[in-house]
Amino acid sequence: xxxxxxxxxxxxxxxxxxxxxxxxxxxxxxxxxxxxxxxxxxxxxxxxxxxxxxxxxxxxxxxxxxxxxxxxxxxxxxxxxxxxxxxxxxxxxxxxxxxxxxxxxxxxxxxxxxxxxxxxxxxxxxxxxxxxxxxxxxxxxxxxxxxxxxxxxxxxxxxxxxxxxxxxxxxxxxxxxxxxxxxxxxxxxxxxxxxxxxxxxxxxxxxxxxxxxxxxxxxxxxxxxxxxxxxxxxx
Amino acid sequence: xxxxxxxxxxxxxxxxxxxxxxxxxxxxxxxxxxxxxxxxxxxxxxxxxxxxxxxxxxxxxxxxxxxxxxxxxxxxxxxxxxxxxxxxxxxxxxxxxxxxxxxxxxxxxxxxxxxxxxxxxxxxxxxxxxxxxxxxxxxxxxxxxxxxxxxxxxxxxxxxxxxxxxxxxxxxxxxxxxxxxxxxxxxxxxxxxxxxxxxxxxxxxxxxxxx
Numbered sequence: 231x232x233x234x235x236x237x238x239x240x241x242x243x244x245x246x247x248x249x250x251x252x253x254x255x256x257x258x259x260x261x262x263x264x265x266x267x268x269x270x271x272x273x274x275x276x277x278x279x280x281x282x283x284x285x286x287x288x289x290x291x292x293x294x295x296x297x298x299x300x301x302x303x304x305x306x307x308x309x310x311x312x313x314x315x316x317x318x319x320x321x322x323x324x325x326x327x328x329x330x331x332x333x334x335x336x337x338x339x340x341x342x343x344x345x346x347x348x349x350x351x352x353x354x355x356x357x358x359x360x361x362x363x364x365x366x367x368x369x370x371x372x373x374x375x376x377x378x379x380x381x382x383x384x385x386x387x388x389x390x391x392x393x394x395x396x397x398x399x400x401x402x403x404x405x406x407x408x409x410x411x412x413x414x415x416x417x418x419x420x421x422x423x424x425x426x427x428x429x430x431x432x433x434x435x436x437x438x439x440x441x442x443x444x445x446x447x448x449x450x451x452x453x454x455x456x457x458x459x460x461x462x463x464x465x
Numbered sequence: 466x467x468x469x470x471x472x473x474x475x476x477x478x479x480x481x482x483x484x485x486x487x488x489x490x491x492x493x494x495x496x497x498x499x500x501x502x503x504x505x506x507x508x509x510x511x512x513x514x515x516x517x518x519x520x521x522x523x524x525x526x527x528x529x530x531x532x533x534x535x536x537x538x539x540x541x542x543x544x545x546x547x548x549x550x551x552x553x554x555x556x557x558x559x560x561x562x563x564x565x566x567x568x569x570x571x572x573x574x575x576x577x578x579x580x581x582x583x584x585x586x587x588x589x590x591x592x593x594x595x596x597x598x599x600x601x602x603x604x605x606x607x608x609x610x611x612x613x614x615x616x617x618x619x620x621x622x623x624x625x626x627x628x629x630x631x632x633x634x635x636x637x638x639x640x641x642x643x644x645x646x647x648x649x650x651x652x653x654x655x656x657x658x659x660x661x662x663x664x665x666x667x668x669x670x671x672x673x674x675x676x
């Protein structure tokens with residue numbers, strides 16, 4: 231427990247320093263750390279090509295679709311719980327009610343392996359800590375690219391660390407079980423992203439920039455729940 | 466007897482011709498609303514995907530044909546390209562603009578034709594469009610409902626042209642497929658000018674084709 235807190239502190243510290251460094255160089259730009267990020271992106275691309283993608287290909291080929299959906303649903307059920315908490319933190323009780331309702335229904339039916347709540351028409355809230363910080367008015371901070379995790383920002387990365395810190399996977403005492411869950415979760419996320427990644431491969435002139443723009447647009451949209459204020463035209 | 470038959474045929478033909486002519490006139494007077502257009506075109510394309518065995522099998526030539534005939538005539542690619550270019554659009558000559566539009570069109574078609582046979586019985590909700598009479602631009606908002614997944618918002622930016630409404634942007638889950646290119650285009654132009662961008666797009670299109 232203390233070890234984990236220390237790790238989180240250290241990573242937060244690195245991120246804070248990264249944020250300050252970013253402010254010093256080019257405060258207006260979204261990606262002041264671009265050279266470092268591009269280096270991380272290259273690492274990620276190699277790791278993805280030789281580790282993640284082959285694993286995911288085997289996973290998709292061997293594990294039946296029904297089971298893969300069950301795995302997604304199992305992890306989504308935890309995300310829904312935290313979406314409810316974040317909806318509350320953002321003052322959106324209706325959304326929170328939906329999310330907590332979903333968790334109750336889905337957990338009751340075989341521990342969240344089936345998404346019965348969606349069949350009943352209860353929509354997922356899709357909130358997270360990064361969005362909560364955004365709603366609270368925290369600045370987005372510099373864009374970051376982290377190998378395996380992918381695109382993020384100082385604000386969203388902090389949100390992710392909070393999420394990892396509060397659990398629940400981190401509270402599982404059995405280390406192999408815990409790490410297996412992290413591993414399966416990562417494979418599940420990568421499998422879900424396969425279509426989007428293949429579009430980025432075909433569509434982009436510069437994949438790094440393509441992913442950065444798509445990520446930042448998407449997060450902006452989520453923070454504003456789809457009602458994005460019109461952007462100022464470029465000068 | 467023979468004369469009667471030919472007379473009946475002649476009359477039927479006249480009635481059909483008049484009816485067609487009237488429909489055409491009504492259509493010319495009342496332009497199809499952007500919402501109705503999006504709905505009609507997407508339902509038409511979905512019906513084709515569902516019923517066409519070649520599309521289902523992933524036959525790229527047939528998919529391209531369906532896109533070219535049913536989908537692409539409703540897009541304004543010059544407007545899309547100018548949006549992706551931002552302020553650089555005006556710096557390009559008409560000839561460069563034409564080449565950029567052609568290359569960008571090819572890139573978008575190549576990218577998204579691969580997604581056309583991914584349709585899996587999703588249903589589309591069309592949200593009511595808020596629009597004042599006289600508006601020449603409007604967002605048509607839709608939500609694609611997937612079995613066992615969160616709905617995906619797909620919005621179509623529509624502009625009123627002389628003959629019909631045309632689509633100039635598609636926004637998927639908040640990500641504009643057009644403005645997403647702005648930084649990439651800017652970077653290419655900064656490094657190699659407008660011709661540099663044209664070359665990169667052309668190379669990319671050839672590379673994708675070679676794969």
